[in-house]
Amino acid sequence: MNVEIITIGDEILIGQIIDTNSAWMGQELNGRGFDVNRITSIRDTKEAIKNALDEALRRVDVVLITGGLGPTNDDVTKHTLAEYFNSKLVFNELVYKDVCDFLKGKVKDVNELNRQQAFVPENCEVIRNKVGTAPNMWFERKGKIVVSMPGVPSEMKAVMTEEILPRLDAKFETGYIIHQTVLTSGIGESILAEKLQDWEKLLPQYISLAYLPSPGRVKLRLTARVEDENIGKVKIKSLVSQLYPLIGEYIYGEEDKLPEEILGEMLLSKKSSISVAESCTGGRIGHLITSISGSSAYFNGGVIAYSNEVKMNLLGVKENLLMEYGAVSQEVVEQMALGVKQTLNSDYSIATSGIAGPTGGTKEKPVGTVWIAIAGPFGVESQKYFFGEIRDKNIQRASNTALVKLIRKLLINNI
Numbered sequence: 455m456n457v458e459i460i461t462i463g464d465e466i467l468i469g470q471i472i473d474t475n476s477a478w479m480g481q482e483l484n485g486r487g488f489d490v491n492r493i494t495s496i497r498d499t500k501e502a503i504k505n506a507l508d509e510a511l512r513r514v515d516v517v518l519i520t521g522g523l524g525p526t527n528d529d530v531t532k533h534t535l536a537e538y539f540n541s542k543l544v545f546n547e548l549v550y551k552d553v554c555d556f557l558k559g560k561v562k563d564v565n566e567l568n569r570q571q572a573f574v575p576e577n578c579e580v581i582r583n584k585v586g587t588a589p590n591m592w593f594e595r596k597g598k599i600v601v602s603m604p605g606v607p608s609e610m611k612a613v614m615t616e617e618i619l620p621r622l623d624a625k626f627e628t629g630y631i632i633h634q635t636v637l638t639s640g641i642g643e644s645i646l647a648e649k650l651q652d653w654e655k656l657l658p659q660y661i662s663l664a665y666l667p668s669p670g671r672v673k674l675r676l677t678a679r680v681e682d683e684n685i686g687k688v689k690i691k692s693l694v695s696q697l698y699p700l701i702g703e704y705i706y707g708e709e710d711k712l713p714e715e716i717l718g719e720m721l722l723s724k725k726s727s728i729s730v731a732e733s734c735t736g737g738r739i740g741h742l743i744t745s746i747s748g749s750s751a752y753f754n755g756g757v758i759a760y761s762n763e764v765k766m767n768l769l770g771v772k773e774n775l776l777m778e779y780g781a782v783s784q785e786v787v788e789q790m791a792l793g794v795k796q797t798l799n800s801d802y803s804i805a806t807s808g809i810a811g812p813t814g815g816t817k818e819k820p821v822g823t824v825w826i827a828i829a830g831p832f833g834v835e836s837q838k839y840f841f842g843e844i845r846d847k848n849i850q851r852a853s854n855t856a857l858v859k860l861i862r863k864l865l866i867n868n869i
Contacts, residue, residue, distance in 0.1 A: 455626045456491040457483055458510040462503065462521035462531055463605060466495045475520045475610055482619060487628030488516075489679075498522045503534045507600065515598050516622065521605030523588035525567040532591070535602055536575040539593050543573040546580055546589070553587045585612050592621075599625075630683040634690045636674040636697060637707040637716075639858040643667045646674075649701055653693075661689065669847050670854030673710070706861045713857035714742040720864050721752040726801040728860075730756035731769055731794035733781065734808035734824055738853040754798040759790060769793030782807050782819050784827075788834045791827035802830040804856045808841075810848045824852045828860045832867060 459479055465471045476493045483490055491514050496502040498521070510517045522531030536543050550572035554564055561568075571587045574580050581590035586609040593600040601618055603610045638646060643665050647654075654663055660680055666673040676693060680686035694708065707716050721728055730739045740756035743749055757768050762781060765771040770793040771786055779785045790805035808824030815821035821843050827836035837859070841851045 455488050455516065455628045456514040457488045457516045457518060458491050458514045459493045460503075460506050460510065460517060460519045461493070461495045461605070462498050462519065463495075464497055466521075467497060475605065475607055478607070478611065479518060479520075479614065482614060484631055484633075486619060486623060487631050488622065488626075489631070498530055500530055500534045500537070503531060504538055507538060511598055511600075516626075517598075517600045518618070519600065519602045520610050523602065523604045525571050525587065531602060532574065535578070535591065535593065535600070539575060539577055539595060539600075541575040541577040544576045546572050546574050548582065549574060549580060549589045552582055552584075552589070556583075556585075556587055581613060581617050583609055583613065584616075585609050590617070592618075629679060629681045630686060632678040632680065632683065632686045632690060633710075634676045634678075634694060635708065635710040636676070636694060636705060637671065637709075637711075637713075638674065638701060638704040639671040639706055639713075639855060641672065641701070641704045643672050646672055646701065646704070650697075653696060653700060657693070658689070660686075661693070668854075669850035670852075671713070671858065675710075706858050706865065712742075713854055713861060714746050717857050717861050717864075718743070718746045718749055718752060720861065721802070722748070724801075724864075727752050727754050727799075728802045728804070729754045729794045729798035729800035730803065731790040731805040732756060732758050733760055733765075733790070733806055734810045735806045735849050735853050735856070736760070736810075738849055739804055739806065739856055742853060742857065754800045757794055757797070765790060768797065770796070780819070782809055782823055782825060784825055784836050784838065787825040787827040788829075788836050791829040791834050791836075795829045802828065802860060804828055804860060806852055806856055808839075808848070808852060810845045810852075811843055812845055822848055824848065826852065826856045826859055828856070828863060830860075830863070832863070835863070 459476050461473050461476055466473050473495060480490045494506055496506050522529045553568055553571050557564055574589055578591040578593050581592055583589055586604055586606055588604040590613045591602045603613055661676060661678045664675045666675060676690050678686040678690050732739055737758045743753050759765045759769055762776050766773055769790050771789040775785045787805050787807045791803045795803035805827045809815050809819055809821050811821035822841045824839045824841055825836055827834055841848045
């Protein structure tokens with residue numbers, strides 16, 4: 455069953471707010487077997503709303519709308535829907551009571567604009583709003599459904615969870631949509647696709663594959679649309695197992711999680727700690743690690759060692775190594791990893807040193823050259839990478855690659 459989402463509001467179109475409603479709705483609908491065919495953002499005008507509905511209803515049987523239901527004159531959705539469904543607005547006592555109850559203690563008096571919220575199209579089914587003033591409206595015509603909800607995320611989520619999704623579940627047989635993610639790093643999207651082209655050709659029609667690249671990694675998402683959930687899960691599991699002989703050296707996980715989440719879970723399970731010494735990444739690795747709730751249980755701290763003096767004074771890097779090999783070198787980055795591990799008394803450590811750009815590169819060490827080292831019970835290991843000429847992407851790729859490098863080490867050695 456295909457669904458379309460329409461979000462209404464100039465504030466979305468001019469970038470004043472980000473449309474988080476559609477993302478949340480898409481996840482919830484997909485998890486229940488509904489395919490989201492399209493998401494459209496439009497202005498809060500009669501013409502835009504009517505045109506968007508005409509187009510959507512030609513493609514799908516269910517259209518979900520958020521936004522444009524406020525008490526002010528610039529919110530025209532309710533009036534437009536009444537016209538669109540050949541109806542008139544009528545006063546609804548239950549809605550008015552909900553408005554008064556919600557505003558009690560919040561405003562001195564319920565004014566005329568608030569009272570206008572209680573007018574709804576005569577031919578819609580009103581779904582009461584328990585956490586706001588704008589009523590939700592359910593329309594049905596010729597087997598097609600249009601639902602209008604407030605744009606306030608908390609109000610939309612409440613009615614979707616309690617009313618809309620259960621009603622759609624009861625009305626439509628959707629089957630199951632099953633997703634399985636395979637996380638890869640260290641290989642580009644095009645090379646990955648080349649390695650998998652024969653495997654991909656053998657995918658059954660009911661299973662699709664998507665490549666989702668981001669700096670330093672590529673996610674493979676397998677999607678099965680099936681009538682029997684167990685059959686779908688077994689088939690996807692079998693297909694994923696076939697990937698390891700083909701690209702196993704690049705796989706670091708099978709759950710749709712960020713590297714910092716995976717590493718954190720591994721460190722927690724091992725009751726181990728980590729520290730970081732960062733030069734070219736400027737603290738980004740530490741930021742990623744600490745963006746995960748509970749990271750204080752395993753993250754001891756970090757040193758942003760941008761200057762040679764900090765590398766020497768805080769991390770114990772020997773001056774002769776810096777003079778002979780330079781800061782961006784295997785010798786120095788390994789000393790950084792060992793130094794921060796010892797100084798901050800951690801079980802594992804990560805260190806980075808490189809030339810993020812756009813300046814600072816040489817013929818021997820061009821922009822994008824990055825050395826990454828990891829240290830732990832296994833000693834210290836390092837590798838040189840070339841990430842390109844764009845500073846922000848270099849920092850992102852170096853940070854993600856460093857985290858994945860340690861994840862892989864822990865997975866392979868089980869240490």
